[in-house]
Structures are given as C-alpha cells and as structure tokens.
Amino acid sequence: xxxxxxxxxxxxxxxxxxxxxxxxxxxxxxxxxxxxxxxxxxxxxxxxxxxxxxxxxxxxxxxxxxxxxxxxxxxxxxxxxxxxxxxxxxxxxxxxxxxxxxxxxxxxxxxxxxxxxxxxxxxxxxxxxxxxxxxxxxxxxxxxxxxxxxxxxxxxxxxxxxxxxxxxxxxxxxxxxxxxxxxxxxxxxxxxxxxxxxxxxxxxxxxxxxxxxxxxxxxxxxxxxxxxxxxxxxxxxxxxxxxxxxxxxxxxxxxxxxxxxxxxxxxxxxxxxxxxxxxxxxxxxxxxxxxxxxxxxxxxxxxxxxxxxxxxxxxxxxxxxxxxxxxxxxxxxxxxxxxxxxxxxxxxxxxxxxxxxxxxxxxxxxxxxxxxxxxxxxxxxxxxxxxxxxxxxxxxxxxxxxxxxxxxxxxxxxxxxxxxxxxxxxxxxxxxxxxxxxxxxxxxxxxxxxxxxxxxxxxxxxxxxxxxx
Numbered sequence: 001x002x003x004x005x006x007x008x009x010x011x012x013x014x015x016x017x018x019x020x021x022x023x024x025x026x027x028x029x030x031x032x033x034x035x036x037x038x039x040x041x042x043x044x045x046x047x048x049x050x051x052x053x054x055x056x057x058x059x060x061x062x063x064x065x066x067x068x069x070x071x072x073x074x075x076x077x078x079x080x081x082x083x084x085x086x087x088x089x090x091x092x093x094x095x096x097x098x099x100x101x102x103x104x105x106x107x108x109x110x111x112x113x114x115x116x117x118x119x120x121x122x123x124x125x126x127x128x129x130x131x132x133x134x135x136x137x138x139x140x141x142x143x144x145x146x147x148x149x150x151x152x153x154x155x156x157x158x159x160x161x162x163x164x165x166x167x168x169x170x171x172x173x174x175x176x177x178x179x180x181x182x183x184x185x186x187x188x189x190x191x192x193x194x195x196x197x198x199x200x201x202x203x204x205x206x207x208x209x210x211x212x213x214x215x216x217x218x219x220x221x222x223x224x225x226x227x228x229x230x231x232x233x234x235x236x237x238x239x240x241x242x243x244x245x246x247x248x249x250x251x252x253x254x255x256x257x258x259x260x261x262x263x264x265x266x267x268x269x270x271x272x273x274x275x276x277x278x279x280x281x282x283x284x285x286x287x288x289x290x291x292x293x294x295x296x297x298x299x300x301x302x303x304x305x306x307x308x309x310x311x312x313x314x315x316x317x318x319x320x321x322x323x324x325x326x327x328x329x330x331x332x333x334x335x336x337x338x339x340x341x342x343x344x345x346x347x348x349x350x351x352x353x354x355x356x357x358x359x360x361x362x363x364x365x366x367x368x369x370x371x372x373x374x375x376x377x378x379x380x381x382x383x384x385x386x387x388x389x390x391x392x393x394x395x396x397x398x399x400x401x402x403x404x405x406x407x408x409x410x411x412x413x414x415x416x417x418x419x420x421x422x423x424x425x426x427x428x429x430x431x432x433x434x435x436x437x438x439x440x441x442x443x444x445x446x447x448x449x450x451x452x453x454x455x456x457x458x459x460x461x462x463x464x465x466x467x468x469x
Contacts, residue, residue, distance in 0.1 A: 018355055023176075029260015038322060039318055040322075067237070067268070067272065067273070070269065071265050075415040076418075077241050088332055088336035089243075089246075091103045100458075106333075120372040133313070138158075170365030172324075174361055208301050209280075255413075299311040331361045386440070400422065
C-alpha cells in the first residue's frame with residue numbers, strides 16, 4: 001500500500017504476451033483451401049493418368065474418386081479442427097489422440113521436408129513458368145556454377161525466382177495474417193476465374209475428338225494402372241487440409257473452419273472434373289498421354305496457339321497462389337511445438353504488433369529458400385510421400401480414437417457419414433501408402449528413417465518439458 005492508502009502499482013509488471021488474432025472468415029478459409037490445392041498438378045497429371053488408364057471414363061472416374069477422397073478427409077479434419085481450433089492443425093490432432101510424441105514427429109518431418117521442401121518445389125516450379133515470360137530468368141540462365149568435391153552445383157534462373165518468391169511472400173505474411181490472406185485470396189480468385197473461363201470456352205467450342213466413353217478396357221493389369229493413376233490424382237488434390245494449420249486465426253472456427261474446408265474441396269473437385277472433360281474433348285487418349293503440359297496442348301487444340309500462352313499464365317498464377325497459401329498456413333505448425341517446449345524456443349515468438357508467428361515464418365522461409373537454391377527439393381520431397389500419407393491416415397483415425405476416449409467432449413461439427421467416410425479415407429491412405437511402398441521401396445524406407453531420426457530429437461527436447469494439455 002502507498003502512504004495514501006492506494007494499492008501499489010507494479011511498474012515492472014510484464015505486458016500480456018502477444019497472441020495470434022482471429023481475423024479469417026469462411027470465405028478466406030475456402031479460398032485458402034482452393035489456393036493450397038490447385039497448383040501445377042491439374043495442368044500436368046492427366047498425361048500420366050492417360051498412360052496408366054487409357055480410357056476416358058476411367059480418367060474422369062479417377063478424378064471423381066480423388067475428390068471423394070479429399071472430401072472424406074476434409075470431413076474428418078473438420079470435426080477435429082472444430083474440436084481443437086488452434087494454430088498447428090494436425091500437430092494438435094495427433095497430439096491429443098496419441099500423445100506428444102506423434103504430434104512432434106509430424107511437426108519434425110513437416111519442418112525438415114514435407115512442408116518446407118513442398119514449398120521449395122512449388123517455388124521452383126513457379127520460377128520455371130516465370131522463365132517462359134521473362135527469358136532473363138529462364139532455366140538455361142546460370143547465375144552460379146561451382147564444383148565441390150567433384151559434385152557440380154548450379155543456381156539457375158528458376159531457382160533464384162523461387163527463392164525470391166518465398167522470401168517475398170514470407171515478408172508479406174510477416175505483416176499479418178490478414179495481409180497474407182489478402183494476397184493469397186486475390187491470386188486464388190483470379191485463378192478460379194481463369195479456370196472457369198477455360199472450362200466454359202472448352203465446353204462451348206466444337207470438340208476436336210469425341211471421347212470414347214464406352215471404349216474397351218485396356219489390356220494388362222487394370223488394378224495396377226488404377227492404383228498408380230489414383231496415386232497421381234491424389235497428389236493433385238494434396239493441400240486440401242492446409243487450412244487446419246491456421247485454425248487459431250479463424251473467427252468462429254467451429255463454423256467457419258468446416259465451411260472453408262468443405263466448400264473449398266467441393267469447388268476444387270468440380271474444377272478438376274470440368275478441366276479434364278475439356279482435355280478429353282481436345283485430345284484423344286493416346287495423344288493425351290504423350291502431352292506432358294496437357295493444359296497447354298488442349299487449349300492449343302481447341303482454341304489456338306494464343307490460348308496455350310494464356311494457359312501458361314494461368315499455371316503461373318495457380319502456382320503463385322498455391323505457394324502463397326502454403327507459406328501462410330504451414331508456418332503455424334511449428335509455433336505450438338515451440339510453445340510446448342518441443343522445438344526451438346525462438347519459433348514460439350509472436351510479433352507484438354503484427355500478431356504473426358515471425359519466428360516460425362522466418363525459419364520456414366529461410367530453409368525453404370535454401371532448399372530451392374540447392375536443387376535437392378525434389379529428391380527430399382519424394383522421401384516422405386509414403387510417410388505423409390500415413391500421417392493423414394493416422395490423423396483421420398484420431399476421430400475414432402477421440403470418440404472412444406472422449407465421448408462427452410464438445411464437437412461443434414461431427415463428420416458426416418462417420419464411421420463410413422472416415423473409415424474409407426483411412427483405408428484409402430493405407431492403399432496409397434502400400435502402392436507407394438511397392439513402387440519406391442527405398443525412398444519410402446528412407447522417409448521412415450527420417451521420421452525415426454526425430455525420436456532422439458524428441459527425447460532431447462522433452463527431457464525437461466513435462467507433458468501438459
């Protein structure tokens with residue numbers, strides 16, 4: 001007490017710690033879901049599928065099954081995200097269902113490869129397409145070439161463009177989730193508009209070929225072709241779950257998170273089916289399988305060479321929007337890990353003015369930029385394809401676990417069709433993992449080894465950090 005009888009004021013009392021701000025709504029969520037999913041896959045993957053399953057009906061059926069797969073996953077993640085509306089998404093879902101170790105292993109693998117190398121791959125792909133419009137940044141331009149211990153290392157124009165895109169979008173996201181979402185939303189809205197124009201024009205003009213919907217099934221192992229074709233389709237749908245990482249910045253997440261996920265996935269599936277229908281009206285299946293940049297080939301066949309150039313611009317925009325969405329959301333995975341004492345403490349820093357996870361953003365941006373410049377992003381990313389699918393299956397299975405262990409927990413959203421939709425998603429993840437293991441056993445096992453390397457790291461970080469909820 002002071003002499004006047006008033007309570008003493010502690011002038012050294014610490015101000016409240018900065019926190020993330022809930023500034024994103026359902027429209028933001030849907031656009032983030034679309035933006036994080038629609039990258040380069042839809043413009044390239046159909047060629048691979050046409051070689052594996054050279055029958056128009058099967059091609060469209062595989063894209064439809066991929067949409068149902070993503071929708072079933074989104075339903076499971078929507079239930080979990082509404083239960084745990086925190087930054088980090090999958091990290092919390094795995095942690096709450098199976099314990100801290102499994103959440104950590106997901107975050108560990110995401111930081112080292114899944115998210116950062118995925119961002120690098122997107123960025124360099126963006127740089128490749130940018131080089132077609134800016135020759136000074138083309139793939140034939142070398143900015144640096146070194147030979148170290150007999151290994152040649154070069155830095156090309158697309159790598160420079162990709163690294164600069166990563167750092168630039170990281171800087172935008174540093175200034176606020178609202179600012180980062182605004183850039184992403186504009187890019188995604190333009191991307192959706194351009195794709196709708198492509199679909200509309202492609203369906204309005206006379207077809208170049210008549211798809212043989214009832215053509216005989218191809219000879220050989222149809223099961224193997226369908227399995228590999230489905231794997232290719234699912235990679236094109238990858239990204240539908242990214243919104244859950246930003247759940248801690250969504251307004252009314254119990255409502256807006258499920259809406260953003262489900263609307264986004266439905267729009268993506270509709271766009272993918274429409275675009276593939278255009279492909280099948282433009283090119284016969286054999287030609288389709290021999291056209292790597294199938295979107296440009298189809299546009300040229302239906303609308304002329306000028307349309308192919310326009311489609312290249314759409315691909316560039318799509319990859320930029322996908323990159324922006326992933327940089328916005330993925331950095332949120334490492335924030336709760338650091339807050340739990342299971343990662344570098346500096347990654348828990350939230351900017352006092354901008355209310356963004358600046359520590360995680362900076363670490364993610366620098367590592368992704370270095371990977372883009374190294375040229376090893378593709379090799380790194382393929383190591384964890386197998387493990388990534390297993391994480392998805394385990395996350396969806398958390399719906400079963402938590403309904404059993406916490407039957408009375410509040411669930412603002414319950415997955416429609418559970419247990420059938422959730423079970424089908426988990427089973428599909430196991431099928432995809434099995435196909436991947438069979439096709440690339442060495443890379444799959446190396447990916448598992450990378451995850452296993454997280455065990456001593458977890459033991460080191462958790463030794464002085466008691467478990468807490």
